[in-house]
Structures are given as structure tokens and as C-alpha cells.
Amino acid sequence: MGQRGRPRGFDRDTALRTAMEVFWKYGYDGASMTRLTTEMGIASPSLYACFGSKEGLFREAVELYGSTVGAPAQRALEEAPTAYEGIRALLRANIVTFADPERPPGCMVVLAAAAGSARNEEVSAFVTERRQAVRELFRQRLERGVAAGDVPATADLGTLAALYTTVLHGLAVQARDGATTEELQAIIESAMLSAPRADR
């Protein structure tokens, strides 16, 4: 069969990656079509034909963010021997990208559409959903920790998951405000001191 018609003149993955960076840097509203198409090196009709709409492009960009930027952190969470070590590893992995001078500061999902900021209601709901998913990830890992015995069964897992999610979001804001990797690292270590252990 093969591909009929004129082949696409740009690489879809490359263009999407560029779009992700633009959304990451400027947010959903701040990333105008002009800015997007200029950075991506394509004209807007190509963008619409390829991604449907600005919102569709954003959704794909968030997916890509999760499966590339976020993946190592998530793997670190799962593969660590204990829940707390996993959470610490996830936070550490995240701040590396948060404060990477080569990339926009902070977390795309946290900052790209700070809720009411985005004019599009559905976009806000989408990123909110994504943030909740991370909290759920924390909770599941903590449950595994209880099963494995490295988290006391008396711990309030929902609150703990919410706490670490809160710290993660806060770290994104700190990074946006110019905090260095070292500073963020120190914050993580301080935050992890609150982890309930069997001996307390």
C-alpha cells in the first residue's frame, strides 16, 4: 500500500518535541500560534492538519512530557527498594529537569496552565487530572511500601501522597523562581525527614 500523496515535509516527533518546549516555557496561553509555528518551523495549516488544533497539540505535548521527561522519575519511584527511597528518587529526578539550564525551568504540567489562568476550561481540567495521576502514583507506591513492611501500616497514605505531591508542585514553582539544583536538593532532604517510620 505505502503512503499516498505528498509526504510530510517535517518530522512529526521533532515538531511535537519543539511544541512541548514552547508550551513548557510560555504556558498554554502564552504559547501563541505564531510562536509555536515559528519555533516548529511549519505553517499553521500544517499544524492543524497534523495535530487537529492548538489544544490537541498541547495534549500530545503533555503526553510526550510524561513519557519522556517524566518517565525516568517514575521508573525511579517503582524500582527503588523502599517507598520513601522511591519517592526521594522521583523528586530528585524531577528537580534535575526542573533546574536544567538547557530547558525551561519548572514543571510543564504544574506551570503550563495554572488552572484559571488558561482561558480554556478543558485544558485546565486536563492538567489537573494529570497532577492527580501523580498523586495516585505516590499512593500506590506507598501501599506497596506497607505491604513490603518499609512503611508503617498506621500511616495515612492518602495524606502522605498528597504531601509529596504538594512538595513536588512547590518545587516546580521554586525552580521557576530561579532556585538551583542544590537548593532544591536540600529542600527534598528536609521534606523527607517527615516520613513516618516504624520506630515513631
Added chain:
Amino acid sequence: MGQRGRPRGFDRDTALRTAMEVFWKYGYDGASMTRLTTEMGIASPSLYACFGSKEGLFREAVELYGSTVGAPAQRALEEAPTAYEGIRALLRANIVTFADPERPPGCMVVLAAAAGSARNEEVSAFVTERRQAVRELFRQRLERGVAAGDVPATADLGTLAALYTTVLHGLAVQARDGATTEELQAIIESAMLSAPRADR
């Protein structure tokens, strides 16, 4: 002398308070002139004559936020007997407004211009500055705590201040995502467990 000319047909303070709510709810970019003037009940020339520009109005709105919404929290920080109790009290006071159903969820300063989101670079810098000021407030209170003996002199005050700032910012995001006062309260209690005491 008295006032010359036609007197203003609206109350400046009331209009400013309304503007604060609009910025709080929709963010700097999301709060369009149309939305602002409609809610404030005035025409745009009156707004420009009274506040200079949209940015000027925003700056005054942030000042008002700090001196009204933020004041009780700041007072709680200062008046508490110990630094940790003060910080806990500040966080508690904040989440009451963060999750107040009568007001926009979350913190205006944290969410209204999530850095790159705002097209205006100076607006971003302004809110960043405001956020740093809160961190400095934490640090000074911790220093007082060291002097008073309720915080160990070995503690890294800069990091501690950054940690609580991080939690505060994270709480704002959680509130925006729909967390209740109870949930936020539980997060605070968990976070405060990490406070370094003399006996560790």
C-alpha cells in the same frame, strides 16, 4: 481646598477589591479588560485614569492581597510563641482562604502569573519577588526562633525557609485542584513533622 472637578462615580477601594478577585480567579492574562471593567462596573477610561494601566492595577491588587488576605497569616507567624508554631499558624491561616468556597481557590500570588505564563515579563518578575519575600519572612522568623532557643542553632535556616515556602506554594496548587480544607490541614501537619528539634 477640597476636590476640584467632577467627583469619581465609583469607590476606588471597592473597585480595586473586585479587580483583585478577578486577577485571583483568572490570572493576569486571563483577566481581560472586558472582564475587569464588567466586574468592576466601570468603563476602561475610568480604569486607566484611576490605576494607570492593567499592569498598574494588577500591582495594586497584589499589594491589597498582601495587606488584607495575607495579613492575618503574617501576624500569626509573628505572634506565635515559637517559630514552628508560627509557621504552622501561617500555613493554616493561608489554607483557610485557599479553600474558601466564597473566594477563588489557591493563592493569587502563586497562581495569577505562573511565571512564563504571563506575557508581561515585568509582571512575572513582580510576583516572583513577592514570593521570595514570603521566604524571607520565614527565614527571619526562624532566626528569631534560634535566638529564642526553640529552633536548634545547627538547623539550616535557608533550606527550612525554602521548604516551608515550597509547601505553601504546593498547597496553593492543591487548593486549585480542588483539595478541601481538611485535606490541606492534614498535609500541613505531615509537613511540620520534619521540623528539626533540639533532641535530634
Added chain:
DNA sequence: AGATTTCTGTGTCGATCGACACAGAAATGA
């Protein structure tokens, strides 16, 4: 009263927003 000053309402400005129509270019299939 009349001059002066200040505020308000209507209307509109150029710029920019997201979105797409349309025609031409570039590939494949028959």
C-alpha cells in the same frame, strides 16, 4: 454666573489571537 477642572460613556484604534480557505506542489497508483 462663568471659568476651570475632573470624571464618564461611546466609539474605535492597531495589533494579535486562533483558525482555516484555497491553490499550488509533490508524492503514489493505475
Added chain:
DNA sequence: TCATTTCTGTGTCGATCGACACAGAAATCT
């Protein structure tokens, strides 16, 4: 070859953005 399909570039659409010009209305001062 040539019909078909698909993508690209130019141009533009109505809506909306922030910002203000202008004239009339409403107060004070002389």
C-alpha cells in the same frame, strides 16, 4: 502519462486583546 491523494505557503477571516481620543456631564473656584 495522468488522475488521485496529501501536504505546504500565502493570505485572510472574525473575534478579541489592551489602550486611548473625544466630547459631554458634573463638580469646585473666582
